[in-house]
Amino acid sequence: MIWTIGGGKGGSGKSFITTNVGICLSKLGIQVVLIDADLGGANLHTFLGISPPALSLSDFIKKRVSHLREVLIPTAVPNLQLLTGAQDLLNAVDAKSVQKQKLIRSIRSLNSDTALVDLGAGNSLSVLDFFLISDGGILVVTPEPTSIENTYRFLKSAFYRRLKQSVSSSSVKALIDDATDRKNEMGIQNPYDLIKVARGMDERDAQRMIEEIETFHPNLILNQVRSKKDIEIGFSIRSACLKYFGIRLHYLGYVVYDQDVNNSIRRRKPLVLENPRSRAAQCVMEIASKLANSHKMAIRSKGYELQGH
Amino acid sequence: MSFKGIKDQTYYEVLEVSHTATTKEIQRAYEHAKETFDVDSLAIYSLFSEEEVKEIQEAIEEAYRILMDEALRRSYDQSHPQTVGGLPTEEPSEAQKVSGEKKTSLSFTGLSFNSEQGLYRGKALKQVRERMGVEPQTISKETKISIKMLEWIEEETFEKLPPLVYLKGFLKSYAQSLELDPQKVIEEYIRFMEESRK
Numbered sequence: 001m002i003w004t005i006g007g008g009k010g011g012s013g014k015s016f017i018t019t020n021v022g023i024c025l026s027k028l029g030i031q032v033v034l035i036d037a038d039l040g041g042a043n044l045h046t047f048l049g050i051s052p053p054a055l056s057l058s059d060f061i062k063k064r065v066s067h068l069r070e071v072l073i074p075t076a077v078p079n080l081q082l083l084t085g086a087q088d089l090l091n092a093v094d095a096k097s098v099q100k101q102k103l104i105r106s107i108r109s110l111n112s113d114t115a116l117v118d119l120g121a122g123n124s125l126s127v128l129d130f131f132l133i134s135d136g137g138i139l140v141v142t143p144e145p146t147s148i149e150n151t152y153r154f155l156k157s158a159f160y161r162r163l164k165q166s167v168s169s170s171s172v173k174a175l176i177d178d179a180t181d182r183k184n185e186m187g188i189q190n191p192y193d194l195i196k197v198a199r200g201m202d203e204r205d206a207q208r209m210i211e212e213i214e215t216f217h218p219n220l221i222l223n224q225v226r227s228k229k230d231i232e233i234g235f236s237i238r239s240a241c242l243k244y245f246g247i248r249l250h251y252l253g254y255v256v257y258d259q260d261v262n263n264s265i266r267r268r269k270p271l272v273l274e275n276p277r278s279r280a281a282q283c284v285m286e287i288a289s290k291l292a293n294s295h296k297m298a299i300r301s302k303g304y305e306l307q308g309h
Numbered sequence: 310m311s312f313k314g315i316k317d318q319t320y321y322e323v324l325e326v327s328h329t330a331t332t333k334e335i336q337r338a339y340e341h342a343k344e345t346f347d348v349d350s351l352a353i354y355s356l357f358s359e360e361e362v363k364e365i366q367e368a369i370e371e372a373y374r375i376l377m378d379e380a381l382r383r384s385y386d387q388s389h390p391q392t393v394g395g396l397p398t399e400e401p402s403e404a405q406k407v408s409g410e411k412k413t414s415l416s417f418t419g420l421s422f423n424s425e426q427g428l429y430r431g432k433a434l435k436q437v438r439e440r441m442g443v444e445p446q447t448i449s450k451e452t453k454i455s456i457k458m459l460e461w462i463e464e465e466t467f468e469k470l471p472p473l474v475y476l477k478g479f480l481k482s483y484a485q486s487l488e489l490d491p492q493k494v495i496e497e498y499i500r501f502m503e504e505s506r507k
Contacts (some may be wrong), residue, residue: 143351182358189361192312193314210312214312236341240353244357246312246313
């Protein structure tokens with residue numbers, strides 16, 4: 001399975017969560033590849049305490065190596081490997097659909113069970129596309145207005161992009177573009193208004209959009225929570241998304257604010273290895289066990305195929 | 310559920326409860342919805358316009374008013390037969406799934422009851438209890454608090470209340486029996502009591 005971790009803003013803890021959840025999964029016996037696709041600051045290797053890797057995805061794309069697995073960097077943790085090359089990865093996703101699918105197939109064909117992709121805080125189309133084509137998109141948010149605002153901005157972009165990709169009529173596509181601007185001439189204020197207007201233009205496209213809405217289930221992790229009230233914000237975000245977008249967001253869990261997190265990052269030693277009994281590490285483990293369950297369910301599910309989905 | 314605007318949602322959908330929700334579940338869902346769609350709520354920051362928030366708040370109040378009144382709810386159900394089997398009640402189980410902690414610590418909504426004063430003062434507790442259709446006798450039986458004591462707590466007869474350490478225990482049991490957040494009830498009740506004494 002491919003999980004992407006994105007949204008929020010820089011500093012919300014995406015790389016920390018990607019690294020530590022990845023380690024927990026590998027400890028559960030799952031083969032994991034961490035993929036660093038953070039254009040702004042690719043540094044998963046630092047979180048893992050290893051030197052900047054010499055090999056990257058670029059070596060595969062430029063055919064300096066024949067198979068993607070040759071650019072995987074081993075780590076000190078059994079079952080855990082690292083793949084870097086943010087720019088190349090996102091360029092490929094941005095590129096034509098054939099190339100995009102080829103890369104996704106290559107990632108899926110790696111000898112790993114799970115890939116965790118750190119998308120960073122970017123909001124570009126390629127980042128959105130990677131988020132949308134993965135098996136599960138995870139948003140990492142901190143309980144602060146700036147982080148929540150950025151997350152909603154990201155979610156809106158991903159949401160409308162998903163709708164746009166689902167419709168065939170060019171006029172409905174143009175309508176979706178208009179809807180992203182709140183000051184649009186059609187007076188479309190929210191996704192519900194959009195569907196209403198789209199119905200008048202192309203009933204089938206409107207129906208397709210509703211289907212996309214019903215099957216879009218991004219995941220949410222609330223990071224750096226300091227109180228029970230903060231934890232509840234996750235449920236409130238879920239309710240807000242249901243009312244606004246009509247989507248069912250899955251609240252995967254939360255990670256408490258813990259000074260041990262900063263200490264572990266400074267020491268370049270992953271928290272779940274350095275201090276597994278800390279409160280934050282316990283939270284991360286719980287999230288990882290949920291992902292591990294999804295992994296098991298995906299294996300059981302007959303509908304899941306390794307090649308594309 | 311097909312995608313609906315707030316005006317087209319059933320009262321059950323507005324509060325995200327199932328058609329078979331108990332009054333306790335509706336109360337919890339209402340508190341959650343009130344907190345979520347409060348103008349100062351972090352969770353809706355930058356997502357909704359002021360008008361949209363107002364519209365949702367009105368829908369929440371209306372849904373709560375109807376669904377907490379047995380007769381009004383029955384008549385609503387009869388005139389809206391399509392609401393049968395509405396949303397599944399997933400909130401409590403989801404909450405526990407996320408928290409991964411014991412029921413006592415995190416299954417509570419942790420949200421304040423927005424009475425006129427916005428406090429869990431005695432009169433607000435009484436209001437909640439009555440809306441849930443719970444008799445003082447039932448609370449007394451569950452919590453072993455005397456009916457007289459419950460009355461003093463609800464009527465804010467502070468001079469009759471026991472020392473703080475005992476009062477906190479009573480408030481905790483009382484809150485738990487109504488499935489409210491005990492910590493919040495204790496904090497807000499005592500704060501109100503102390504302010505009244507000034």
